[in-house]
Amino acid sequence: AQAILAQAGSSCHGIFGCERRLVPARHCHRQGFQHRRSARRCRRTVAKMSQLQKIADIEAEMARTQKNKATNAHLGLLKAKLAKLRASIVSESTKGGGGGGGGGGFEVSKTGDARVGFVGFPSVGKSTLLNKMTGQESEVAAYEFTTLTCVPGIFYHKGAKIQLLDLPGIIEGAKDGKGRGKQVISTAMSCSLILIVLDVMKSIAHKKKIEYELEGVGMRLNKHPPAITFAKKEKGGLALSVAPGYSLVDCDEEVIGQVLKEYRIMNAQVRINCNATIDDIIDVVEGNRKYVPCLYVMNKIDQITIEELDIIAEIPHHVPICAHHEWNLDGLADTMWAYMDLLRIYTKPKGQIPDYTSPVILPAGKNTIEEFCLRIHKSLLAQFRVALVWGRSVKHNPQRCGKDHKLLDEDVVQIIKKI
Numbered sequence: 001a002q003a004i005l006a007q008a009g010s011s012c013h014g015i016f017g018c019e020r021r022l023v024p025a026r027h028c029h030r031q032g033f034q035h036r037r038s039a040r041r042c043r044r045t046v047a048k049m050s051q052l053q054k055i056a057d058i059e060a061e062m063a064r065t066q067k068n069k070a071t072n073a074h075l076g077l078l079k080a081k082l083a084k085l086r087a088s089i090v091s092e093s094t095k096g097g098g099g100g101g102g103g104g105g106f107e108v109s110k111t112g113d114a115r116v117g118f119v120g121f122p123s124v125g126k127s128t129l130l131n132k133m134t135g136q137e138s139e140v141a142a143y144e145f146t147t148l149t150c151v152p153g154i155f156y157h158k159g160a161k162i163q164l165l166d167l168p169g170i171i172e173g174a175k176d177g178k179g180r181g182k183q184v185i186s187t188a189m190s191c192s193l194i195l196i197v198l199d200v201m202k203s204i205a206h207k208k209k210i211e212y213e214l215e216g217v218g219m220r221l222n223k224h225p226p227a228i229t230f231a232k233k234e235k236g237g238l239a240l241s242v243a244p245g246y247s248l249v250d251c252d253e254e255v256i257g258q259v260l261k262e263y264r265i266m267n268a269q270v271r272i273n274c275n276a277t278i279d280d281i282i283d284v285v286e287g288n289r290k291y292v293p294c295l296y297v298m299n300k301i302d303q304i305t306i307e308e309l310d311i312i313a314e315i316p317h318h319v320p321i322c323a324h325h326e327w328n329l330d331g332l333a334d335t336m337w338a339y340m341d342l343l344r345i346y347t348k349p350k351g352q353i354p355d356y357t358s359p360v361i362l363p364a365g366k367n368t369i370e371e372f373c374l375r376i377h378k379s380l381l382a383q384f385r386v387a388l389v390w391g392r393s394v395k396h397n398p399q400r401c402g403k404d405h406k407l408l409d410e411d412v413v414q415i416i417k418k419i
Contacts, residue, residue: 054081054085055082062082065078072251072278073254077262079282080262083286087218110163110190111154113162113361114361116163116165116191116340117188117193118130118167119170119188120169120197121199121202123169124169124197124199126167126169127166129166129297130166132323132329134153136154136164152166153165155333157337158344160361165187167187168184172213185214193292194219196210196211196295196296197297198299219290219292221293225283225289226274226280228272228281229270229271232265235267236267237266238257242272246275247275249275249277260285263285293341295332295335296317298312298320298321299322299323300323319335342363344359345359345361345407348414350414359410368405368407369384369401369402369413370403372407380417383418384415387400387413387414387416390412392408392410393405393408
């Protein structure tokens, strides 16, 4: 690393393909600025290489460390160091602008009521699946890396407008920037549902490899945020409390204290309301985790037998399909709807029948009448007086409700404005 930095101080030849020597700024201000920028870029490259080497060393040490009560504290400290290094790499890649990693990003504008991303290794049928579900023309061929950028498409289901994203195939090391992997994963983090497309004719180890790449950048698949309250304090040391009926799994207060010291946190209030592991503690301290539902789409089932399909059925959160022959695409759409947990709320103009053709789509976690009004238009909330609600969320039909009333699927709402 020192040799590379010394070389960058005198010349950028061999690193950035520049044949010119560094020229003092007083002789040529523009040329001197370009070479100083190249030197800074070289230092960032060396720093990233050292961080990747540290990550590899820590992972190797964790792999050869036997897991027992005596090594829980050591493993917890290694996990904290690993999370810090990965977070620093991700933050540095987003500082440079342009989508990360020296190339332009392919993020597309978000439209519709939800966004679904197709993630998988090359040549597993992602583009074919997008074409069959949306009619969008995404290039399909018999060779790998056919899709080199993000191809969006719109899919309509139960009155909802769902945006589907066909992302380029990722490779091992995508979380470290290989093969534009960070751009793929950063786009996937903006999705409300992830579809990991797998080829049933290839090894099931591909599933674990993709999970490892996604979790390496802070994505948590089919998990909920741990019920842990964390707050920093100015003094008082570590105050840890565990709610009755819950316990710490493979860790204790001493291990948690060492992990917080790794983050330079000496004074904090931690309240645990679940069976928490040291990974849950690290996720809460980091505070940038993305919890997203995920479906494993087992494609190309036309090439396997019924007995092999029964074995695949043991995989949780899976949907077997054949995109080429359009097998079970309706079942995939229904399962996607269930995992996205969306609600259809119908509007009713005064003196007219409800409009069942274009429902207002709300996430299950934001299902109040206030959110319903904001979804239609933000000015409607200022004129809101009361709402008449028909459906399963009320005891009698219609019922007068306020802004805090929580709606359920297929409720009918009529808004009464102030005079």
